[in-house]
Amino acid sequence: MDLDDDVAAAVAELRRQRSLGVSQAVNQLARQGLRARPAPARFHQRTAKLGLRLDVTNVAEALDLLESERTD
Numbered sequence: 516m517d518l519d520d521d522v523a524a525a526v527a528e529l530r531r532q533r534s535l536g537v538s539q540a541v542n543q544l545a546r547q548g549l550r551a552r553p554a555p556a557r558f559h560q561r562t563a564k565l566g567l568r569l570d571v572t573n574v575a576e577a578l579d580l581l582e583s584e585r586t587d
Contacts, residue, residue: 516541 518526529540
């Protein structure tokens, strides 16, 4: 297996710190990488002007208005 220089350096450092063999160090680093989760993307609410304004304090009235818009 060919390791990039930065990965080989990480393996060497872990071996030195914990007195591990090459396979053990590579396995530990691989497991750490598998456990790592990227931060979830931040949610952004997108809005769009639809041209219809509703006062939804009276739900029944709002539903009646929407129903009448659909049948017109």
